[in-house]
Amino acid sequence: MQKIWYQITEHLIPVFRRRLSGVDALPQLAVLGLLSGLITGGVILIFRLAIEWPLERFLPGEGSESFENLDLLTRGLLPLAGALSLGLLFHRLATHDRKVGVVHVMERLNYHQGYISIRSAIVQFISGVATVVSGQSAGREGPAVHLGAAFSSLMGQWMRLPNNSIRTLVACGCAAAISASFNTPISGVIFAMEVVMMEYTIAGFTPIILAAVSAAVVTQAVYGSEPAFNVPALTMNSLLEIPWILAIAVIIGIAAALFIQLVDTMGKHHHRPVLLRIVTAGLLMVPFAILVPETMGIGYDTVNETINGQLGFWLLLGAGVAKLIITSLSIGLGMPSGVIGPTLFMGATLGGAMGLIGAQIMPEHASSVGVYAILGMGAMMGAVLQAPLAALMALMELTHNANIILPGMLIITTSSLVTSEAFGKKSLFLTILKNQGLSYQNSPVIQALRRVSVGAIMDRSILRTERHLTVGDARKVLKSEPKWLVVEGSNGPTALLPAVDLARYIEDTEKLVSEEEIEPPESIDLMDIPANRRDVAPVQYQATLEEALDEFESTNAEALYVQRHVAPMIQRVYGVVLKSDIESYYQYRRS
Structure with a gap:
C-alpha cells in the first residue's frame, strides 16, 4: 500500500500537474471538473440545510419562507438583530476578510489567480446563512457561488496545481453552485463563463459542463429533479403581444439601471465603519419588513405565487419596487447579501404587474401573468448582470418550454441594451468592483x-x-x-x-x-x-x-x-x- 501511495505522489501527480500547465489538458481538466462538481454539490446541500432547517422550525406556517406569518414586532426586530450581529462579526474581522460574494470571486480571479482562503469560505458560509435566516432582503445564490469557487480553489491548492488550472476550477465551482441552487446546469455553465470568467474557451467548456452536471446530480439525489420554481405550461398567445413585451423590456431596463445606480451611490460610503453601515442597512429593512414582508428572505414563495397568477396588481408592483429599493440600499451599504435571487424576485413581480396591465389593455390577446413574470425574471437578470445568454438559458431550464425562447430573446436583449446603452451601466458586479477601486482585465491577450x-x-x-x-x-x-x-x-x-x-x-x-x-x-x-x-x-x-x-x-x-x-x-x-x-x-x- 505504501509503495502504491509513493507511486501516486512521486510519479502520477507530478505528471498530472505537468500536463495541466498547458492549455490542452482536457482529460485532466475533465477529472478536476467532476471532482469540483461533486464537492460543490455537497457544500451547497449543507449550505441550504443550514438555511432551511432553522427557518422551518422558527417560522409559523409551512416551508422556510413564510416570513409574512410573523407578527409585526418580530418582523421588525428580526432583521435589526441580524444586522447588528453581522455588523459586530464584520467589525472584528480584518478588511480583507470581510469581502464575500461573486465580486470577491472575480477579484481573486483577476488579482490572485483564483486563490481563495478557507477563512473566506467560512465567513461567507456564516454571513450567507445569517442574512437569509434574519430576514434580510437577500439571495442564497451569490454566497453559493463564493462557496463553490472557494472549495474548488482549495482543492486545487491542496493538490498544488498550476494557477491556470486553479482558475478553471474556480469557474467549475461557480457553474456547479448555480446548477445546484436552481437545478439548471446549462445556465450554470454560461453564468460561469459569461459573468465570472468573461471568456468562452473550448478547453474551458468541458470541465465546467462536467462540474455543473455532477453538482446537479448531487442535489437532485436529495431535492429531486424539479427546478427551483413551480412553472405551469406557458406559451405566448399572439404575436400582437410583441409591442407590449418591448415596452416591458424598456421598463425593466430602466428598473435595472436604477438598481445598479442605487448600489453604486450607496457604495460610495464604503470608507465608513462597517458596523455603522450594516446596522443602517438593518434599520432601513425594518419598515419594509413590517409593511411589505414579501421582501424578507429569499422570496421564492412570492415568485411562485406570481408565476401561478395568485397575486394582485398593487401587491406585485409594491413588492417589486420595495425589493428593488431595499436590496440595492442594503448591498450598497455592505450587507453580505446575494443579488441573483432578488433580481429574479424583482423581475417576476414587475413583469407580473405589467402582465396584468396588458390583460386589461388587450384581454383577447394577452398571455397569462405567469408568462410575463417569467419573461420579467429573465429580463431583470440579464440587465442587472449584463448576461443575456445566461438569463436566456435560465428561462429555458426553469420552464422546460421552447415556446419561451422567442419572447425571451427579445425582452432580455432589449432590457440589457436599455440598461447598458441608454443609461451607460455596466454589470452590477463590475460596478461594485470599480467602486472598490478595482478593475477586471479581460482583454484577449490577458485571457490567453x-x-x-x-x-x-x-x-x-x-x-x-x-x-x-x-x-x-x-x-x-x-x-x-x-x-x-x-x-x-x-x-x-x-x-x-x-x-x-x-x-x-x-x-x-x-x-x-x-x-x-x-x-x-x-x-x-x-x-x-x-x-x-x-x-x-x-x-x-x-x-x-x-x-x-x-x-x-x-x-x-x-x-x-x-x-x-x-x-x-x-x-x-x-x-x-x-x-x-x-x-x-x-x-x-x-x-
Missing part, C-alpha cells in the same frame, strides 16, 4: 496568458552550477549538454549563462595556452568570462504566463528561473523562461 502556466513553455535543459569552477569541473558540467547554466550565488541563482559561451571560453583558452605557452587558469569565474549573461528572478512553478510577465516588469530581470518548494527552506529549479519565450508562445497560439 492566464490559460497557460510557465511549466508549459519553460526550457528544462538547465544545470545549476557554482560560480567558480575548475577546468575539469567545467568539462563535467558541459558533458551533460545543457542549454543553460544557472549560476548560484550566496542567496540562490544570480545569473543565467548559455552553456555554449562556457564551451567557447574553454576552447579559446586552450588555443591561447597552446599558442602562447602560458599557464592555464586554475579556475573559471562564470561571472567574469565573456558571455551573454542574463539577470534572473524567481517565479513559482504554478504561475501563469501573465504572472511571469508581471515579474519581468517588476524586477527588470532578463530571465526567470522556475522553482517550487519541495521541502522547508529547499527550492528546486525546474527550468527557465525568457520574455521572448512568452511572446513567441502567444504569437504561435494566435496564428
Whole structure:
C-alpha cells in the first residue's frame, strides 16, 4: 500500500500537474471538473440545510419562507438583530476578510489567480446563512457561488496545481453552485463563463459542463429533479403581444439601471465603519419588513405565487419596487447579501404587474401573468448582470418550454441594451468592483496568458552550477549538454549563462595556452568570462504566463528561473523562461 501511495505522489501527480500547465489538458481538466462538481454539490446541500432547517422550525406556517406569518414586532426586530450581529462579526474581522460574494470571486480571479482562503469560505458560509435566516432582503445564490469557487480553489491548492488550472476550477465551482441552487446546469455553465470568467474557451467548456452536471446530480439525489420554481405550461398567445413585451423590456431596463445606480451611490460610503453601515442597512429593512414582508428572505414563495397568477396588481408592483429599493440600499451599504435571487424576485413581480396591465389593455390577446413574470425574471437578470445568454438559458431550464425562447430573446436583449446603452451601466458586479477601486482585465491577450502556466513553455535543459569552477569541473558540467547554466550565488541563482559561451571560453583558452605557452587558469569565474549573461528572478512553478510577465516588469530581470518548494527552506529549479519565450508562445497560439 505504501509503495502504491509513493507511486501516486512521486510519479502520477507530478505528471498530472505537468500536463495541466498547458492549455490542452482536457482529460485532466475533465477529472478536476467532476471532482469540483461533486464537492460543490455537497457544500451547497449543507449550505441550504443550514438555511432551511432553522427557518422551518422558527417560522409559523409551512416551508422556510413564510416570513409574512410573523407578527409585526418580530418582523421588525428580526432583521435589526441580524444586522447588528453581522455588523459586530464584520467589525472584528480584518478588511480583507470581510469581502464575500461573486465580486470577491472575480477579484481573486483577476488579482490572485483564483486563490481563495478557507477563512473566506467560512465567513461567507456564516454571513450567507445569517442574512437569509434574519430576514434580510437577500439571495442564497451569490454566497453559493463564493462557496463553490472557494472549495474548488482549495482543492486545487491542496493538490498544488498550476494557477491556470486553479482558475478553471474556480469557474467549475461557480457553474456547479448555480446548477445546484436552481437545478439548471446549462445556465450554470454560461453564468460561469459569461459573468465570472468573461471568456468562452473550448478547453474551458468541458470541465465546467462536467462540474455543473455532477453538482446537479448531487442535489437532485436529495431535492429531486424539479427546478427551483413551480412553472405551469406557458406559451405566448399572439404575436400582437410583441409591442407590449418591448415596452416591458424598456421598463425593466430602466428598473435595472436604477438598481445598479442605487448600489453604486450607496457604495460610495464604503470608507465608513462597517458596523455603522450594516446596522443602517438593518434599520432601513425594518419598515419594509413590517409593511411589505414579501421582501424578507429569499422570496421564492412570492415568485411562485406570481408565476401561478395568485397575486394582485398593487401587491406585485409594491413588492417589486420595495425589493428593488431595499436590496440595492442594503448591498450598497455592505450587507453580505446575494443579488441573483432578488433580481429574479424583482423581475417576476414587475413583469407580473405589467402582465396584468396588458390583460386589461388587450384581454383577447394577452398571455397569462405567469408568462410575463417569467419573461420579467429573465429580463431583470440579464440587465442587472449584463448576461443575456445566461438569463436566456435560465428561462429555458426553469420552464422546460421552447415556446419561451422567442419572447425571451427579445425582452432580455432589449432590457440589457436599455440598461447598458441608454443609461451607460455596466454589470452590477463590475460596478461594485470599480467602486472598490478595482478593475477586471479581460482583454484577449490577458485571457490567453492566464490559460497557460510557465511549466508549459519553460526550457528544462538547465544545470545549476557554482560560480567558480575548475577546468575539469567545467568539462563535467558541459558533458551533460545543457542549454543553460544557472549560476548560484550566496542567496540562490544570480545569473543565467548559455552553456555554449562556457564551451567557447574553454576552447579559446586552450588555443591561447597552446599558442602562447602560458599557464592555464586554475579556475573559471562564470561571472567574469565573456558571455551573454542574463539577470534572473524567481517565479513559482504554478504561475501563469501573465504572472511571469508581471515579474519581468517588476524586477527588470532578463530571465526567470522556475522553482517550487519541495521541502522547508529547499527550492528546486525546474527550468527557465525568457520574455521572448512568452511572446513567441502567444504569437504561435494566435496564428
